[in-house]
Structure formats: structure tokens, C-alpha cells
Amino acid sequence: MKLYYSPGACSLASHIILNEINVDFDLEKVDLKTHKTEKGTDYYQINPKGYVPALEINPGLILTETIAILPFLAQHDPKQDLIPPSGLGRAKVLEWLGYLSSELHDAYAVFFGEPLHDEAKAKAYAGIDRLLTYINKAIAESDNDYLVDDNFGPADAYLFVLTNWSNSIGHDLTPYPEIVALRNQVAARQSVQIAMRDEGLIL
Incomplete structure (x- = not known):
């Protein structure tokens, strides 16, 4: 490949x-x-x-x-650890991937086009923060080690990459401790x- x-x-x-x-x-x-x-x-x-x-x-x-x-x-x-082969577990992975792609990815992507004026930038930051608030809450309310279950998977990799863009756009992730903790777990993987x-x- x-x-x-x-x-x-x-x-x-x-x-x-x-x-x-x-x-x-x-x-x-x-x-x-x-x-x-x-x-x-x-x-x-x-x-x-x-x-x-x-x-x-x-x-x-x-x-x-x-x-x-x-x-x-x-x-x-x-080992079939990365994604369940079928059933609700697999559907949950796809649910997260869909949300990250259609919502969070697009929210960050605004910053990678034409330069934003201050008002547009503030609105774009607010859009990202709204989505991260939801994700942080979902992680906090879950008993899982990762987004879907106790195994690292594709949704975790995708969330890590998208939130990594906060570094490029001057966006602060510290208000989202659950996301930061998950990012740290993912970042440590070989x-x-x-x-x-x-x-x-x-x-």
C-alpha cells in the first residue's frame, strides 16, 4: 500500500x-x-x-x-483491537468518525483558507470550542479508556490529529482536560x- x-x-x-x-x-x-x-x-x-x-x-x-x-x-x-468487526461497537466508531469529519474537521479548516479578520476569527474559535465542549463532556461521562471502548482506534487517531491543529491556530486546549488526557495517551503510542x-x- x-x-x-x-x-x-x-x-x-x-x-x-x-x-x-x-x-x-x-x-x-x-x-x-x-x-x-x-x-x-x-x-x-x-x-x-x-x-x-x-x-x-x-x-x-x-x-x-x-x-x-x-x-x-x-x-x-x-487482533481486531482497533475496530470491532461488526455490531454496535463498529457503528460507534463510524459515528465518531462521521462527527469528527463533518463537524470538527470543518471547524478547524476555516483557519487554513483566507486569513480571517478578528470578528470571523473569534466566531471560528467559538465554533471549535462548542464542539470540543461536547467531546470533552462525552469523554468525561464515559467509563472507556478511549472514545469507543478500552482500545485505541481510528476515532482516537483522528481526534488527536484534528486537535493538534490547535497548535497551528493559537487555540488553547487547556479548558478541555479530558481531551488533553486522551491526547496524551495517544501521543505516547509508538x-x-x-x-x-x-x-x-x-x-
Whole structure:
């Protein structure tokens, strides 16, 4: 398999899960401004949508969209720890992935377009805070070690990556202690440390 990624983008979640399932895979970096890969390929020829991630499963067979790629990769976990094979547990993973993709991802993405004036920035921060308040409360009211159950999974990787963007936009996560605690658990995983080093995000 090959993952097309941009450092620190949402593709980092797929990179983390690839490390978790311990399969052989290649990485190819994409410049999202020029839409060229590091090998000089026109990225639109790989993914006509133009954004990351894209997962080449076999030559010519491409899967896109984080909420599709993450469960696909997680189901390759030989221990079935990353995602339940069926039933309500699997549905809960998909529920979280859908919420993170349609709500939290979009809320952060506002900051990565045209520069925001002060009023728009304050409104965008408030939007993120509203979503994080919900997530923090959900974690606090749960007896699970992670978002869905006691096992790390794709939703945890995705939440980690999205909230990591707070560092880039000057957003404070300290009002959300449950999220910070979960982030610290995730950050300590070898799969995360390797992915972040490979993408040049940490030394």
C-alpha cells in the first residue's frame, strides 16, 4: 500500500493506523499548493479531488476520504483491537468518525483558507470550542479508556490529529482536560511517535 499525505494534515491519522497494523507501506508527500507529489506526479491524476489522504491499495486502486480509509485499515488489525468487526461497537466508531469529519474537521479548516479578520476569527474559535465542549463532556461521562471502548482506534487517531491543529491556530486546549488526557495517551503510542517523526513534525 501507499499513502499520499501532507505533513500534519488529516492524512496523519491514516499514517498512524498504518503503523498500528504493522504492514509494509510506502509514503509519498503531496504539496497541496502545487498539487504535485514529491516524485513530480500530478496529484489530480491520483486523486481528482485534490486533497489528502489517498490510499493506493494496489496499483491503480485508490481509496479516498479519511472516514473510509481509517476503518478499512483498522479492520486489517490481526487482533481486531482497533475496530470491532461488526455490531454496535463498529457503528460507534463510524459515528465518531462521521462527527469528527463533518463537524470538527470543518471547524478547524476555516483557519487554513483566507486569513480571517478578528470578528470571523473569534466566531471560528467559538465554533471549535462548542464542539470540543461536547467531546470533552462525552469523554468525561464515559467509563472507556478511549472514545469507543478500552482500545485505541481510528476515532482516537483522528481526534488527536484534528486537535493538534490547535497548535497551528493559537487555540488553547487547556479548558478541555479530558481531551488533553486522551491526547496524551495517544501521543505516547509508538505508532504516533513514528508517524510524526516521519512527517517531520517532531525530532
